[in-house]
Amino acid sequence: MSQFFFNQRTQLVNDVIDGTIITSPWNNLARLESDPAIRIVVRRDLNKDNVAVISGGGSGHEPAHVGFIGKGMLTAAVCGDVFASPSVDAVLTAIQAVTGDAGCLLIVKNYTGDRLNFGLAAEKARRLGYNVEMLIVGDDISLPDNKHPRGIAGTILVHKVAGYFAERGYNLATVLREAQYAASNTFSLGVAISSCHLPQETDAAPRHHAGHAELGMGIHGEPGASVIATQNSAQVVTLMVDKLMAALPETGRLAVMINNLGGVSVAEMAIITRELANSPLHPRIDWLIGPASLVTALDMKGFSLTAIVLEESIEKALLTEVETSSWPTPVPPREINCVPSSQRSACVEFQPSANTLVARIIEHVTGTLSDLEAHLNALDAKVGDGDTGSTFAAGAREIADLLHRQQLPLDNLATLFALIGERLTVVMGGSSGVLMSIFFTAAGQKLGQGADVAEALNTGLAQMKFYGGADEGDRTMIDALQPALTSLLAQPQNLQAAFDAAQAGAERTCLSSKANAGRASYLSGDSLLGNMDPGAHAVAMVFKALTESELG
Numbered sequence: 001m002s003q004f005f006f007n008q009r010t011q012l013v014n015d016v017i018d019g020t021i022i023t024s025p026w027n028n029l030a031r032l033e034s035d036p037a038i039r040i041v042v043r044r045d046l047n048k049d050n051v052a053v054i055s056g057g058g059s060g061h062e063p064a065h066v067g068f069i070g071k072g073m074l075t076a077a078v079c080g081d082v083f084a085s086p087s088v089d090a091v092l093t094a095i096q097a098v099t100g101d102a103g104c105l106l107i108v109k110n111y112t113g114d115r116l117n118f119g120l121a122a123e124k125a126r127r128l129g130y131n132v133e134m135l136i137v138g139d140d141i142s143l144p145d146n147k148h149p150r151g152i153a154g155t156i157l158v159h160k161v162a163g164y165f166a167e168r169g170y171n172l173a174t175v176l177r178e179a180q181y182a183a184s185n186t187f188s189l190g191v192a193i194s195s196c197h198l199p200q201e202t203d204a205a206p207r208h209h210a211g212h213a214e215l216g217m218g219i220h221g222e223p224g225a226s227v228i229a230t231q232n233s234a235q236v237v238t239l240m241v242d243k244l245m246a247a248l249p250e251t252g253r254l255a256v257m258i259n260n261l262g263g264v265s266v267a268e269m270a271i272i273t274r275e276l277a278n279s280p281l282h283p284r285i286d287w288l289i290g291p292a293s294l295v296t297a298l299d300m301k302g303f304s305l306t307a308i309v310l311e312e313s314i315e316k317a318l319l320t321e322v323e324t325s326s327w328p329t330p331v332p333p334r335e336i337n338c339v340p341s342s343q344r345s346a347c348v349e350f351q352p353s354a355n356t357l358v359a360r361i362i363e364h365v366t367g368t369l370s371d372l373e374a375h376l377n378a379l380d381a382k383v384g385d386g387d388t389g390s391t392f393a394a395g396a397r398e399i400a401d402l403l404h405r406q407q408l409p410l411d412n413l414a415t416l417f418a419l420i421g422e423r424l425t426v427v428m429g430g431s432s433g434v435l436m437s438i439f440f441t442a443a444g445q446k447l448g449q450g451a452d453v454a455e456a457l458n459t460g461l462a463q464m465k466f467y468g469g470a471d472e473g474d475r476t477m478i479d480a481l482q483p484a485l486t487s488l489l490a491q492p493q494n495l496q497a498a499f500d501a502a503q504a505g506a507e508r509t510c511l512s513s514k515a516n517a518g519r520a521s522y523l524s525g526d527s528l529l530g531n532m533d534p535g536a537h538a539v540a541m542v543f544k545a546l547t548e549s550e551l552g
Contacts (some may be wrong), residue, residue, distance in 0.1 A: 003197035003299070012199055013039055013059045013079055020066045026323040028070050032097050038090040039079040040097065041066045046075065048100025051166040051175045055107040055159060056091070057114050058083040060196075061219055064295045067326030068156060073163035074324075082199060082298075083220045085113030091121035095130055103131030103172035105179065107158055109151025110138035133176045135162075139188040139306065141247040142216025142225040150218050153259040153295040154186035154306040157318065160327065164317035178313060185309040187247045189240050190217035192224065192261060192302025193231055199298070206300075215239065217261065217304070219297040233268075237275035237305075244307050245281060255318055255330060256281070257289040257306040262296035264303050272303055277333060286310060287318065287330040294326065348419045353411035361546065362403050362410075368545040369396035372538060379534035388432070388534040395428040395436065413453065417444030417460075431468070432535070439464045454489045461485055472505070477535030480505040484543050499543035506536040 006012050017039060021029045032040035055065045056078030065077035078094045080086035095104055104125070108118045115136060122132045139154030162179035170178075194208040198221070207214075209227055213236060216225025230236060248254070258276065260269055269291035276282065287310075291303075308314065318330055369392045376389030399420060402408050409415040421441035425433050443460030451459070461481060465471055472482045484502035491497050510532045 002199060004199040006199055009199065013081060016059060016062060017041060017066060017079060020063070020325070024325050026070055026325070028323060029066070032076070032094070034093050035089070038087070038093055040076060040090065040094045041069055041079065042076040042094075042098055043069055043071070043074075045071065046098055048098070049102060050075075050100075050169055051102045051172050052076065052095075052098040052100070052104040053107065053159065053162045053166050053175070054078065054091075054094055054098065054104060055155070056080070056086055056094070056118075057109055057111070058085060058220070060298045061295050063293065063326035064156060065159075068159050068324050070322060070324035072167050072320060072322030072324070073159050073327060075166070085111070085117045088117045088120045088124070091118050092124050095121060095125045095132060096128070099125070099130050099132070101131075103133070105162055105166070105172060105175055106132065106134040107155065107162060107179065108134060108136050109155050110136050110148055111150065114151075131172060133172060135176060135179050135183060137183045137186070139183070139186045140216070140218065141187050141189055141243060144247070152188045152190060152219050152306075153257060153304045154183075154188040154308070156294050156327075157186055157255075157257065157289075157306065157308050158183045160322070161314060161317040163322065164320055178317070181311075182308065182314055182317075185314070186306060187244055187308075188304055188306040189215070189243055190219075190224075190259075190261060190302060190304035191215050191228075191236055191240060192217040192297075192300050194263075194301045195221040195223075196262065196298040196300040214302075217297070217300070217302050219261070219295060219300075221297055221300065233271050233275050234278075237272060237279060240305050241276070241279040241281045244305060248307055249309060252284070253286045253310040253315075254281070254284045254307045255287040255289060255310055255315070256285050257294065257308075258291040259295055259304045259306065260291060260293040261300040261302040261304060262293060263299040263301040269303065276305070281307070282333065285333050286315070288333055289318070289330045290328055292326075292328045294328075346422075348415065348422050350409040350412070350415045350419055352406050353409050354406075355410035358410040358413070358416070359403060362399060362408070364545045365542050366396040366400040366403070368541055369393055369538065370400070372541055376534045376538055379532060379537060382531045384534070387430075388538070391428050391430060391432045392538055395424045395433065398423050398427040414444050414447035417441070417447060417456070420444075435464050435468050438467055452492065454485070454492045458485050458489055475509050475533050475536075477533070477539050479509050479533060480536035480539035484539065495543065495547045499540065499547045502536075502540040502543045506532055506540040509533040509536050 028044050029041055030044045032042050052075040054076045055074055058080045060082040068074050069077055076094050076098045078086040078090050106118050108114045122134045125132045137151040137155045137158050138149035140150040140152050158179050161182040162175055165175045165178050191213050193213050195206040197206055212227050212229055213231050214224030215228050258273055273291050373389040373393035377386050380386050380388035417440045421437040425437035439460040442463035443456040446456035446459040470476045470478055472478055480502040483505040484498040487501040488498045
C-alpha cells in the first residue's frame, strides 16, 4: 500500500503545485499556461528588465523549487515528475516566458538528466536569440574524489545569491559570476536513518539499517556513500562536521544551513541544531539558516548540513529579505541564556502540634483506607486497572506515618489540610493523587479564610470538579463525595446522614453503564453495569468509619 495521501498518481505534481500557490503568503505565484504535460510556475510580478533566474528539476523535493519563487530569488521553476527531470520543451518554454533582453540564468543541480535537458534547452534558446547562461551546482562532499559531485541542498543558497543580484538589476555576467562564487564556496553533506517512500500504489519499504545511518545521502533515495554504526545525534553531527571542516577552507566566516530531508521531527531537528552549536565548527558560524525543510527527498528520515563561506556581497545577499514562502530568515547563533528565578518554595511550612480529636479522625480514616486496599483493587480490576486500593492506601500510610511520628500540625486545620494536599500528590501518583491534593489544598485555603470545615470541604470538592472535569453522575468518587458533603453542609454534626448520602451515591454507580471520566470511560456498558465505582466506595467507607467511631 502507498504511504502517501494523494488523489490520482498522474495528477500528484499538479496538485502539489496548486496547493503551494493557494497558500503563497505573497500571492505572487502563477502557473504558466502551456501544454498539460509542462508544469511551470512563475512570478506574477515578473520584470523582464532584470535577469531571469530559473531553476527546477524533479518534484519530490518540496518546497524546492516552487517555494523559492518570488522577489529576491527565483523568477520561475520548471517541475518534472517525482525525481525526474523536466523535459527540454518544458525548460525552453520557461525560458521564453520569462526572459527579456537582460538574459536568463539557469541554475541546475548536478544530475545527468537535469544537465542534459536544461543544457539542450539553453542551446535551443540561444539559437532563438536568447541570452542564456547555465550554472551547475555540485555541493555534495560525500565522495571527495568524484569529478561530478551531486547538487543537493546548497543549491538553495545559490538561488538566493543569484536572485539578490538579479533583483537589483545587475547584468547577466555579474549574476553568473556571483552565483558561481557562491556555488564554488558551498559544501553540503547529508545523512539518513532510512530512505524515502515513493508515492506508488504498491510502495516498497524504504531502505533501513537498524541502529545505523547512511552518510552521504543524496536527495533521491539513492544509497549513501557509507553506512555508519550509530544513530546518536552527537556522534552523527560530529562526524559530519569533521568532513565539512576537511572540505572547507581553513579560515573564513560561515553561514550554515540545517536542512530537513523530509521525515525528521521538529524535536529532532532542534537536537541536531544543538549538537551543531557544540561542535568545533560553531566558532566560525556567523549565521544559521533553518532548521527547516528546504530541499527534501519526500519523507526521507534524514537531514543535511550546508556551509557557505562568507564574503561581503554573499553575506548581504543571504541576509536581504525576499518574498518567497519557504526561505527562512538567517539568525546569528545565540548563547543559551538563563534568567534568575524568583519562585518561592511551594512547600508547606508548619510546626507540629497536638489535637486528640483530629488525631483520632486521621487514625480512623487512614486505617480504613489501608484495610480496604485489596478490596478496592478487586473492585477496580473490574472497571479499571486494578490499582485504586493501592493508590489510596499509599496516601493513607504516608499521612498515618506522619501522625505516628508527630509530624502533623493537628491543631491548625488550614495548615494540616495544605500539608496533606502536598504529601498526597507526592506519594499517591496518577490522577487520583493530584485530585485529592487539589481537594485538600483548596479546602485548606478556604479554612485559612475563616470558613468552617463543611464549607471548606465543599470548596475543595468544587475545585476538584473544575480541574478534573468530572461531576456527579460520571461514575467517579464524586458520586459519593458530593452528596455526603452536601449533607454535611446542611447538618454539620450529623455524620450518619453524610454516610447515608455517600452510600446511596456509591450504590447508584452500580446502576450506571456509562462512565464519563477516568479509565472506566473507555469500557463498554456491560463491563460497568452492576459494579460499584471503587473511588465512590472508598469515600462511603470513610464516612462509615467516622460514623462508627463515636466522633459525631
